[in-house]
Amino acid sequence: MGKTLYEKLWEEHLVVAPVGEPALLYIDLHLVHEVTSPQAFDGLRLNRRPVRRPDLTLATADHNVPTDPLSVPVADPTSKRQLEALDENCREFGITLFARGNENQGIVHVIGPELGATQPGMTIVCGDSHTSTHGAFGSLAFGIGTSEVEHVLATQTLPQQKAKTMAVTLTGAVPAGVGAKDIVLAIVQRLGTGGGAGYVIEYRGQAISELSMEGRMTICNMSIEAGARAGLIGVDETTIDYLKNRPNIDMTKFDSLATNWRNWVSDEDAHFDHEVVIDATTLKPFMTWGTNPAQVVAIDGVVPDPSTFSDPEERATAERSLTYMGLQANTPMREIPVDVVFIGSCTNSRIEDLRAAAAVAKRGRVASSVRALVVPGSHRVKTQAEAEGLDQIFINAGFEWREPGCSMCLGMNPDQLTPGQRSASTSNRNFEGRQGRQGRTHLLSPAVAAATALKGRFATPDEVLA
Amino acid sequence: MKAVSRVTGTAVALRRSDVDTDQIIPSEWLKRVERTGFGQGLFSEWRDDPTFVLNQPEHQGAAILVAGPRFGTGSSREHAVWALMDYGFGAIISSSFGDIFRNNSSKQGLVIVQLSAQLVEELQGIVEQSPHTPVIVDVERLVVEVADFDWIQPFAMDAITQERLLEGWDDIGLTLRQSSAIEQYERTHASHALNSTMQE
Numbered sequence: 001m002g003k004t005l006y007e008k009l010w011e012e013h014l015v016v017a018p019v020g021e022p023a024l025l026y027i028d029l030h031l032v033h034e035v036t037s038p039q040a041f042d043g044l045r046l047n048r049r050p051v052r053r054p055d056l057t058l059a060t061a062d063h064n065v066p067t068d069p070l071s072v073p074v075a076d077p078t079s080k081r082q083l084e085a086l087d088e089n090c091r092e093f094g095i096t097l098f099a100r101g102n103e104n105q106g107i108v109h110v111i112g113p114e115l116g117a118t119q120p121g122m123t124i125v126c127g128d129s130h131t132s133t134h135g136a137f138g139s140l141a142f143g144i145g146t147s148e149v150e151h152v153l154a155t156q157t158l159p160q161q162k163a164k165t166m167a168v169t170l171t172g173a174v175p176a177g178v179g180a181k182d183i184v185l186a187i188v189q190r191l192g193t194g195g196g197a198g199y200v201i202e203y204r205g206q207a208i209s210e211l212s213m214e215g216r217m218t219i220c221n222m223s224i225e226a227g228a229r230a231g232l233i234g235v236d237e238t239t240i241d242y243l244k245n246r247p248n249i250d251m252t253k254f255d256s257l258a259t260n261w262r263n264w265v266s267d268e269d270a271h272f273d274h275e276v277v278i279d280a281t282t283l284k285p286f287m288t289w290g291t292n293p294a295q296v297v298a299i300d301g302v303v304p305d306p307s308t309f310s311d312p313e314e315r316a317t318a319e320r321s322l323t324y325m326g327l328q329a330n331t332p333m334r335e336i337p338v339d340v341v342f343i344g345s346c347t348n349s350r351i352e353d354l355r356a357a358a359a360v361a362k363r364g365r366v367a368s369s370v371r372a373l374v375v376p377g378s379h380r381v382k383t384q385a386e387a388e389g390l391d392q393i394f395i396n397a398g399f400e401w402r403e404p405g406c407s408m409c410l411g412m413n414p415d416q417l418t419p420g421q422r423s424a425s426t427s428n429r430n431f432e433g434r435q436g437r438q439g440r441t442h443l444l445s446p447a448v449a450a451a452t453a454l455k456g457r458f459a460t461p462d463e464v465l466a
Numbered sequence: 467m468k469a470v471s472r473v474t475g476t477a478v479a480l481r482r483s484d485v486d487t488d489q490i491i492p493s494e495w496l497k498r499v500e501r502t503g504f505g506q507g508l509f510s511e512w513r514d515d516p517t518f519v520l521n522q523p524e525h526q527g528a529a530i531l532v533a534g535p536r537f538g539t540g541s542s543r544e545h546a547v548w549a550l551m552d553y554g555f556g557a558i559i560s561s562s563f564g565d566i567f568r569n570n571s572s573k574q575g576l577v578i579v580q581l582s583a584q585l586v587e588e589l590q591g592i593v594e595q596s597p598h599t600p601v602i603v604d605v606e607r608l609v610v611e612v613a614d615f616d617w618i619q620p621f622a623m624d625a626i627t628q629e630r631l632l633e634g635w636d637d638i639g640l641t642l643r644q645s646s647a648i649e650q651y652e653r654t655h656a657s658h659a660l661n662s663t664m665q666e
């Protein structure tokens with residue numbers, strides 16, 4: 001019987017598998033950022049341990065950085081201290097750091113792929129749960145905690161239990177106007193927030209094959225929202241084309257690299273522990289209505305009525321969510337006004353996302369009641385967008401065009417919701433308070449976010465493009 | 467890591483499902499570069515509410531949290547574990563946990579106890595009715611025990627996690643004993659070293 005992609009990746013990276021203990025996996029790339037690393041570096045210092053492979057370690061400042069113009073210094077003293085700690089730690093341990101203002105700086109899950117540091121067949125970890133993003137390249141990528149960050153810094157390995165495998169197959173092609181974000185919201189809704197727990201999910205099928213790398217990253221990014229540790233997509237020519245000429249790719253060896261990369265797919269006859277099939281032709285533009293990413297509804301739909309839920313626990317959760325979100329059951333989603341629109345985050349801040357949003361933004365102006373921000377995922381994305389004139393489209397339409405970083409995805413920098421504000425956000429988590437204390441977050445795609453900004457309420461692009 | 471063989475004290479029921487790590491420790495707390503002091507930020511958005519269960523006088527000093535399903539999902543922030551421990555919790559009981567949270571807990575010596583949803587409900591009922599009743603989470607025998615109520619339930623834990631808790635082992639130290647295997651791996655596999663453009 002054949003092997004799944006996950007099994008192949010697992011076997012390739014096995015250092016030792018002592019009987020009765022977790023296996024030790026080798027880590028090919030360790031991405032580091034300011035929030036989950038300071039205590040890990042402290043641990044190294046305390047135990048007088050060096051970083052084993054600085055040449056396999058790459059750091060960037062993203063979670064905390066303000067998105068103001070670079071000429072404005074970091075105002076918040078604790079953020080500043082954390083950014084300085086990253087500077088000092090990288091210098092002391094010999095790690096490459098793309099700090100605020102560096103041309104390669106950006107959200108860790110945006111820069112890894114765009115620099116070509118992320119490659120098929122690798123194991124990639126980062127102290128951030130959305131490390132699953134990199135699985136779009138046929139690499140085993142997952143988030144770790146700070147103790148594990150320290151473990152990888154010290155040993156370049158991680159003790160791991162083998163996960164179960166799940167195949168999520170999207171059959172058929174998505175209808176026009178439906179994109180990667182809609183697909184993944186549908187998947188998370190189907191699996192629930194815990195449905196992927198213990199699994200590594202491989203996404204397959206026509207609707208996945210037809211996606212660009214940007215779209216595939218959006219899908220793998222949100223694997224964690226279904227509880228899965230990692231998401232995977234097998235390598236094909238789309239993957240290989242994307243990697244061509246990336247700064248960290250040795251183009252003199254590209255053909256042999258590509259030949260090797262093509263192996264990182266599941267065998268035809270591979271067996272998965274669990275399989276889910278979703279008919280992609282039935283998908284629509286989706287958004288979340290509640291406080292977890294599985295609480296999903298079509299934008300055409302209405303706020304669900306908890307009294308119709310048969311499961312008492314789900315009903316209680318839904319009631320709590322609606323109270324927090326300040327919503328009435330059965331209100332059409334399209335009638336709900338928003339205060340803030342955020343286009344950004346490692347889910348949707350790549351060039352293709354900005355193009356999709358700009359195509360809508362150029363048809364109108366941001367409603368006067370709305371604050372709309374566009375935060376590119378990286379400096380490179382920002383530069384590319386500016387070369388294409390997207391910044392001007394956004395600015396002319398009344399959007400703010402900002403410097404790269406995580407920004408309002410988690411509100412650690414000054415970009416935050418104020419209590420009670422409602423946002424339409426292209427990020428990945430609608431948890432209570434995620435974007436600012438008492439803020440109310442609805443997750444959706446970049447095109448829908450842009451249409452919503454223009455209308456001042458939830459809207460699909462066709463309402464603006466017509 | 468400190469060895470833990472049992473956690474004893476009072477328990478408190480948190481009747482909410484899907485308590486993610488953003489709720490356990492909101493992001494405004496993540497800017498600290500230290501490992502201590504996070505207890506103040508534990509559930510900080512909810513603690514402003516005087517009716518929140520941790521604000522009740524009878525639950526002060528609790529050592530065990532009996533939580534709803536899917537506790538600790540979401541972000542990988544280990545700060546969630548530090549906050550729970552800094553506040554004084556030594557064990558968390560729930561019917562299911564986020565994967566990364568469970569992992570992080572085992573590295574810090576926070577005991578993760580998984581019981582069926584029905585048993586978790588029962589225990590929540592007990593501690594709500596008798597907030598002062600002592601509860602024991604015994605890592606050696608792998609049982610949760612409420613002697614006053616004759617309530618004793620076994621739970622599962624993989625042998626390695628159990629051993630690590632009991633011995634207080636440091637994972638890095640354990641792995642470094644495999645140094646020669648790591649070197650051997652590096653000799654026999656292609657390197658993915660970042661190129662000179664990436665290494666400034």
Ligand code: SF4
Pocket residue numbers: 062063107108109128130345346347405406409410427428
């Ligand atoms: S953009 Fe959001 S989800 Fe992505 S790495 Fe930053 S904080 Fe995490």
